[in-house]
Amino acid sequence: MTANADEVKVVDALQECNGTTVGVDVPQAVPMGGNASAGFVIYNTTLSYRGTYKVCYKLTGIYYVEALGGPLVVHEGNPLSYATVPVEPRVAQSVILQFSGHGLMPGADTAKVVATSYCETAAPINGTEVTTVAGTPMRPRFAVRFSAVGVYYVCYHQAGASWATIPWPVTVSAALPASYRLDPTGTSWPTIGAGDMLRMVFQDAALTAGADMVKVVSTAFQCDDLAPPAEGTTEYFVKADPTDVTGTSVMVSLALPLNGTYRVCYKLAGRVGTYADVPMSNPPDSTPEILTVMPGEVTVAFDLTKSALETVENQDVVLAYDIVSSGAATLHIGVPRRMVNMDGVGLRWSTTLGPECVYHECEEVVLSEGVQYSAAMNATPAVYQRVCLANATCDATNATGWHCNATNATNA
Numbered sequence: 001m002t003a004n005a006d007e008v009k010v011v012d013a014l015q016e017c018n019g020t021t022v023g024v025d026v027p028q029a030v031p032m033g034g035n036a037s038a039g040f041v042i043y044n045t046t047l048s049y050r051g052t053y054k055v056c057y058k059l060t061g062i063y064y065v066e067a068l069g070g071p072l073v074v075h076e077g078n079p080l081s082y083a084t085v086p087v088e089p090r091v092a093q094s095v096i097l098q099f100s101g102h103g104l105m106p107g108a109d110t111a112k113v114v115a116t117s118y119c120e121t122a123a124p125i126n127g128t129e130v131t132t133v134a135g136t137p138m139r140p141r142f143a144v145r146f147s148a149v150g151v152y153y154v155c156y157h158q159a160g161a162s163w164a165t166i167p168w169p170v171t172v173s174a175a176l177p178a179s180y181r182l183d184p185t186g187t188s189w190p191t192i193g194a195g196d197m198l199r200m201v202f203q204d205a206a207l208t209a210g211a212d213m214v215k216v217v218s219t220a221f222q223c224d225d226l227a228p229p230a231e232g233t234t235e236y237f238v239k240a241d242p243t244d245v246t247g248t249s250v251m252v253s254l255a256l257p258l259n260g261t262y263r264v265c266y267k268l269a270g271r272v273g274t275y276a277d278v279p280m281s282n283p284p285d286s287t288p289e290i291l292t293v294m295p296g297e298v299t300v301a302f303d304l305t306k307s308a309l310e311t312v313e314n315q316d317v318v319l320a321y322d323i324v325s326s327g328a329a330t331l332h333i334g335v336p337r338r339m340v341n342m343d344g345v346g347l348r349w350s351t352t353l354g355p356e357c358v359y360h361e362c363e364e365v366v367l368s369e370g371v372q373y374s375a376a377m378n379a380t381p382a383v384y385q386r387v388c389l390a391n392a393t394c395d396a397t398n399a400t401g402w403h404c405n406a407t408n409a410t411n412a
Helices: none
Strands: 006-014 049-058 065-066 073-074 081-085 095-102 110-114 135-136 139-144 149-155 163-165 168-171 180-182 199-203 213-218 249-255 260-268 292-293 299-300 317-319 320-327 329-336 346-350 362-367 370-377 383-386 387-388
Touching: 095 110
Parallel strands: none
Antiparallel strands: 006 049, 049 065, 049 073, 081 095, 095 139, 110 149, 135 139, 149 163, 149 168, 180 199, 199 249, 213 260, 260 292, 299 320, 317 387, 320 383, 329 370, 346 387, 362 370
16 A cells, blocks of 8 residues: 555445546545555545445555445434525625534534635634634534635534534625725814714615615624624614615715724625625725724813703703814704703803803704704814803894803702
8 A cells, every 4th residue: 555646435335446436525535644564544535425335445556446344334414504694694794603413512512614625634714713612502603704705614523523524615705895985074084083974885786775784883893793883873774875876875874973993884684694894995094994083173071060960940051061173063962851941942152261151053953852952163263161051042032141150050
């Protein structure tokens, strides 16, 4: 016998060992290693289905014969099968592999995904590792995120056993959407500032307005279903892009109130989607996978100890903010119903250290949970020492005569 030169294959027990019979094992190759002088060589292979087989051996330059030792009986594999969530995995998605079988032990068994069909020696694909299986004995599972399109093999290792190759490979398709475009923001573009309204546009005919979803998460989390949306945001259904005449784009608008670094996550509707990272096609820096948000043009410091928490009829209320504006901006204040006399509350603020509450024209929007007031701040850099909510209609007629100081708020 000669390692690296003789040939071996496994055939059905009813077939002949000859040069024309096709082997049923994967891979079919020459025996590797062993000790020929001691009378043995080693042949590693995988059989995908249960059955009774015979082993055929061919010495170099001669012909195939049936190897001694009798038939090779292969029993049902374990796990029996697996399924993926989503059913059509794509690059960057969080993909869950769920197994079914007998005697499987989450917490002790391990799994991996490899690029070849022989699991015993194959290394995990790029960006993944051998993972301890989680879940329950009835439904063991593990999560993986693919970084490239391809056909991959799933390997399962029961505690105390050897690696098993599950015979059905998993096919991974390209990411969808491939990227998003961020339209210019209110801050000096390409800088992205906290509070800027961000308009994100995703383009592909396969995207579904009103069904697909987007969320933005802190880089402390991965894009998956469990990751919480960033502070001040939620999960958003995408809308059709009204500026796209081709009808192949969807979009979402949102604002991030806090500076920091974020990921943009997209979820396809139905059984084909879990959240996946989406890079920016027009990044302002060299990290398209990360959305970096700067402090923006307005900073706010709120002093709760100096602020009234409730209103009394015909009484002013002081909200003790120090708001520093370095340019034109819009101030939004939301007031819960329990804190406001809904008969009429005006938004005013003081631009000096004095007590007078100077009126600024504002817009009032009544919401189910309270009232939101919005007003434009001056383009000239300024410090607004107080923001006042006064029991008066929000219009110019009632703009005078209202004071915003601690004295008037004493009884509030």
